[in-house]
Amino acid sequence: MLKTPALLALAMTALAIASPALAQTPAAAGPEEARIKQVIVYGDDPCPVSASDEILVCARQDEKDRYRIPKELRGEEIGSTKNEAWTSRVRSIEYVGVGGIQSCSPVGGANSFTGCFSKLAKQAKAERSAMGDKSWADLVAAERAKRLGTIDADSEEIEARVKAEEKAKAEAAAKAAEGTEAK
Numbered sequence: 001m002l003k004t005p006a007l008l009a010l011a012m013t014a015l016a017i018a019s020p021a022l023a024q025t026p027a028a029a030g031p032e033e034a035r036i037k038q039v040i041v042y043g044d045d046p047c048p049v050s051a052s053d054e055i056l057v058c059a060r061q062d063e064k065d066r067y068r069i070p071k072e073l074r075g076e077e078i079g080s081t082k083n084e085a086w087t088s089r090v091r092s093i094e095y096v097g098v099g100g101i102q103s104c105s106p107v108g109g110a111n112s113f114t115g116c117f118s119k120l121a122k123q124a125k126a127e128r129s130a131m132g133d134k135s136w137a138d139l140v141a142a143e144r145a146k147r148l149g150t151i152d153a154d155s156e157e158i159e160a161r162v163k164a165e166e167k168a169k170a171e172a173a174a175k176a177a178e179g180t181e182a183k
Helices: 005-018 086-093 106-131 136-182
Strands: 035-042 054-061
Touching: none
Parallel strands: 035 054
Antiparallel strands: none
16 A cells, blocks of 8 residues: 555646546545545556546556565564574574583583584684695795795895995995094
8 A cells, every 4th residue: 555645646636637527535526536546566567547436546666576575564673683584593692601511611611622622623624625725835835935036136125225324334434534634
């Protein structure tokens, strides 16, 4: 059911231009009251044809909304988990308040190490599957080759900078020695 008085007023105004007898308001119409029918059509569907004794108000909505619950009835709340899948809810509350064996918490005491080991094993398995077919030795060798590839250029740059600094110090010392000899 469409609840837009502005759309209804617009439809009645359009009918008043086309047919003054049908556009009368129900209170002023008297015994020959016109029925008002409100219809929602989706996509490119045509509006139905109205009968001579009724006013038809046709509202068009997107095709994607055809099988959706109307917005007025959805009642979606921002941040609400009401429409969240059950598996997601179970996963999020699975470990709330867990203590003891398999808990990996300081509250669990001596038996909680089993949960910590299980957690570490799951993380290691995820890391190993993310690495693919590479081994740690391959990763270390690749990083070493990358660093060794730039070491010569880096050392030449550092050596040139140090020589320039030494030359500037020697020149400054020579100028200072000339200045003291001239006096």
